[in-house]
């Protein structure tokens with residue numbers, strides 16, 4: 126048995142084509158966290174790696190651990206999720222996957238993230254993809270330990286039990302007094318806070334009902350994007366695609 130071959134179960138987080146028919150496949154595995162591996166020849170239609178190395182697949186994979194790069198020797202689809210059958214689903218799933226990819230280091234195992242990806246994929250097919258991404262992103266931020274402080278003012282510690290604002294660079298909510306001197310704040314209402322609580326508590330197996338209204342959802346999304354981009358210090362590319370799709374007229 127080849128000692129360098131490792132076996133893993135994972136979710137295809139990102140793919141980048143290179144060369145004539147190859148692809149770098151980023152897989153978030155249950156066993157090793159996020160890994161990058163080359164899948165040589167996988168873009169040839171007859172390649173056994175062609176189907177499993179596509180985005181959003183839940184796969185089992187045999188990897189050859191090389192001195193410079195890892196290589197996918199074999200891969201099989203465990204679960205196929207029909208994400209690419211719907212543009213909104215593609216857009217929101219891509220956004221969540223980009224967030225996870227940008228915010229996770231290579232080779233750091235976290236089973237909670239693996240299961241969150243899997244649960245989100247399953248739910249994208251069943252529920253409103255916009256709400257799924259909001260819930261998955263909130264839970265991912267909680268798992269990553271970078272939640273904003275939302276109950277007390279991050280500057281003075283005063284309790285904030287009224288509609289006010291969030292400063293993502295400061296790391297949370299601002300009271301009325303501190304808000305007056307803030308330069309980069311976003312509106313944050315009690316309704317938005319209640320929605321964040323519901324999204325974090327959302328149970329993927331029970332599929333609990335969440336009462337989602339447009340305005341709090343928009344506020345939460347703005348804060349999520351600003352918060353994530355302030356951590357990664359780069360724009361989320363999937364937002365461009367999402368904005369383009371959302372500006373298109375609804376198809377019949």
Ligand SMILES: [Zn+2]
Nearest residue numbers: 278281300303
């Ligand atoms: Zn304050």
